[in-house]
Amino acid sequence: MRVRELTVDDNVAYRSLSAGAFGGGFEAVESRPFSAGETAIGIGSEQLPGGAPGVVAAGARIRHDRITLGGGVVDCGGISGLAVHPAHRGDGLFRELITATIARCAQEQLPMSMLYPSHPAIYRRAGYQVVASVQRLLVPIVDLQHLPKMPDRRLVPVTGASMPRLHGLYRELTAEDNGMLTREGPLFPAGLPSGGWSALLLEDHDGIAHGYVSWTRTAGENGGAGLEVHEILGRTREDRLALLRSLGSWSTVTESVVLRVRTEDPVLDVLPGSGARPVDGLPLVMMRVIDTAAAFEARRAPAGLAGAVRLVVEDDTVPEGTCRSAGSWLLSAADGRVAASPDEGSAPEDGSIPGDTGVPDAASSPGGEAAEVLGTARWDIHAAGLLLMGGRTLADARRLGLSAIADPAAEQFLDALLAGPRPSVLDAF
Numbered sequence: 563m564r565v566r567e568l569t570v571d572d573n574v575a576y577r578s579l580s581a582g583a584f585g586g587g588f589e590a591v592e593s594r595p596f597s598a599g600e601t602a603i604g605i606g607s608e609q610l611p612g613g614a615p616g617v618v619a620a621g622a623r624i625r626h627d628r629i630t631l632g633g634g635v636v637d638c639g640g641i642s643g644l645a646v647h648p649a650h651r652g653d654g655l656f657r658e659l660i661t662a663t664i665a666r667c668a669q670e671q672l673p674m675s676m677l678y679p680s681h682p683a684i685y686r687r688a689g690y691q692v693v694a695s696v697q698r699l700l701v702p703i704v705d706l707q708h709l710p711k712m713p714d715r716r717l718v719p720v721t722g723a724s725m726p727r728l729h730g731l732y733r734e735l736t737a738e739d740n741g742m743l744t745r746e747g748p749l750f751p752a753g754l755p756s757g758g759w760s761a762l763l764l765e766d767h768d769g770i771a772h773g774y775v776s777w778t779r780t781a782g783e784n785g786g787a788g789l790e791v792h793e794i795l796g797r798t799r800e801d802r803l804a805l806l807r808s809l810g811s812w813s814t815v816t817e818s819v820v821l822r823v824r825t826e827d828p829v830l831d832v833l834p835g836s837g838a839r840p841v842d843g844l845p846l847v848m849m850r851v852i853d854t855a856a857a858f859e860a861r862r863a864p865a866g867l868a869g870a871v872r873l874v875v876e877d878d879t880v881p882e883g884t885c886r887s888a889g890s891w892l893l894s895a896a897d898g899r900v901a902a903s904p905d906e907g908s909a910p911e912d913g914s915i916p917g918d919t920g921v922p923d924a925a926s927s928p929g930g931e932a933a934e935v936l937g938t939a940r941w942d943i944h945a946a947g948l949l950l951m952g953g954r955t956l957a958d959a960r961r962l963g964l965s966a967i968a969d970p971a972a973e974q975f976l977d978a979l980l981a982g983p984r985p986s987v988l989d990a991f
């Protein structure tokens with residue numbers, strides 16, 4: 563295996579590779595450790611024919627994030643800065659590196675992996691699946707200027723001291739979403755973000771926070787000011803309207819704001835006027851299952867859902883044993899919890915859904931008591947990525963041409979288990 567962990571001694575060479583691939587400058591003088599909360603891996607150029615020492619031929623960073631999933635939280639390896647040196651492209655290094663990256667995610671107990679692809683097809687061949695896109699809307703300020711003032715609500719500035727309140731609201735108001743980063747340290751340090759980031763909290767007159775809006779002033783079109791709104795989160799429709807109303811005050815310096823929204827964001831349901839337009843160039847979000855059982859067990863089962871299914875996941879995109887995505891499990895739900903235990907030898911190899919497998923029709927539920935086995939399902943790795951992130955049915959997966967077969971009772975159970983909002987991510991890396 564030529565892929566190794568990159569250390570402080572590789573940092574300048576890696577930053578040179580990354581800046582060369584993605585643009586942007588870097589200071590070659592100082593070697594520094596990679597960020598806490600990230601693992602960097604790569605291949606040294608000197609190991610390759612014609613390679614040079616002190617050059618990183620291929621490298622990538624794995625962020626240690628946590629994301630919301632089905633009412634719970636799961637560790638997720640966010641892949642960033644993946645690049646191959648121009649001298650070594652076209653020789654299969656990408657394939658070697660992405661396979662090692664997936665293996666490293668498994669080694670670091672990260673059950674899911676996520677990335678923003680510039681070229682989705684090459685990641686798809688490694689088992690990643692498009693699950694969402696980052697959506698931005700251009701909203702004319704005139705649409706926001708005539709919203710009424712909300713009773714018992716006031717806006718207060720966000721300072722370093724009030725950032726924990728804002729973060730608490732973010733966690734509370736996105737806890738039931740799928741795919742949202744929990745924004746914890748060390749990758750998200752406490753305190754005010756830099757680079758012109760600002761925010762307002764929405765409080766009632768007792769000082770209880772009900773929402774916030776955050777934005778960055780940017781250079782707008784034709785030399786004017788622009789306003790990139792990162793997120794509007796509010797408890798109620800009225801709270802979201804109060805926050806939208808606050809954006810109307812920017813009419814003296816800009817005609818429109820760019821508003822980043824989640825998939826089916828509740829703010830879309832209160833947006834006044836008719837002038838909002840999507841901003842071009844939606845970045846895609848891809849996810850990959852690294853550990854199927856751990857990803858299922860991170861979820862909470864919907865109230866009242868009880869039972870079990872046999873689930874087979876097939877993954878022919880990476881060599882066997884690279885990670886824990888493929889296998890057969892007895893998957894059960896009870897009392898709001900999900901359990902996935904290995905189910906060796908019960909699934910036929912021919913890809914069919916078994917009728918009578920001869921194995922017991924009861925599985926141990928999360929509480930330990932026997933749960934009725936309702937049937938069997940068989941997914942490929944792409945269906946697993948799509949479905950495990952929530953908000954899609956097995957029929958949706960089949961409509962995309964993915965392999966997600968199940969007998970009817972198993973399908974009904976899995977659709978109920980994985981129901982929820984479609985995934986969204988509001989952080990780019």
Ligand SMILES: CC(C)(COP(=O)(O)OP(=O)(O)OC[C@H]1O[C@@H](n2cnc3c(N)ncnc32)[C@H](O)[C@@H]1OP(=O)(O)O)[C@@H](O)C(=O)NCCC(=O)NCCS
Nearest residue numbers: 583644645646651652653654655656657679680681684687
């Ligand atoms: C994209 C990049 C990582 C590919 O690295 P590489 O080592 O040359 O790729 P490989 O030789 O391993 O080829 C991997 C696959 O990508 C395909 N591929 C490689 N470069 C490609 C290109 N420019 N356009 C389309 N497909 C390409 C290959 O055909 C191959 O397909 P396969 O999976 O069917 O065999 C490399 O060109 C690079 O670093 N580019 C700049 C940075 C970048 O785009 N990084 C990815 C950011 S998400």
